[in-house]
Amino acid sequence: MDGQTKRQLSERDICTKFITPAIEQAGWDLLRQVREDVSFTAGRIIVRGRLHAWGQKRRADYVLGLQPNQPIAVIEAKKIWGLSRVFDRFWGGFFS
Numbered sequence: 001m002d003g004q005t006k007r008q009l010s011e012r013d014i015c016t017k018f019i020t021p022a023i024e025q026a027g028w029d030l031l032r033q034v035r036e037d038v039s040f041t042a043g044r045i046i047v048r049g050r051l052h053a054w055g056q057k058r059r060a061d062y063v064l065g066l067q068p069n070q071p072i073a074v075i076e077a078k079k080i081w082g083l084s085r086v087f088d089r090f091w092g093g094f095f096s
Contacts, residue, residue, distance in 0.1 A: 015061055060076055
């Protein structure tokens, strides 16, 4: 897959084609240790005088945990834009 095609992928496509297989290849059990598209906080509580409201929930593409309800890592996927030269040094040509 060339760099131009990778730039046209959505976040969900990137998760499905690259991140999920990498997590599985690293030895994580996708059914027991990995949760996808989850809210991991209820959101901030905003207080103004006697009024209060909940802020926006925090969401992640992946939450990894060794045991249920004990998250140890959060993975957030991002759509590829024009950062190929910057990331090329770190990921050995993945973005080019």
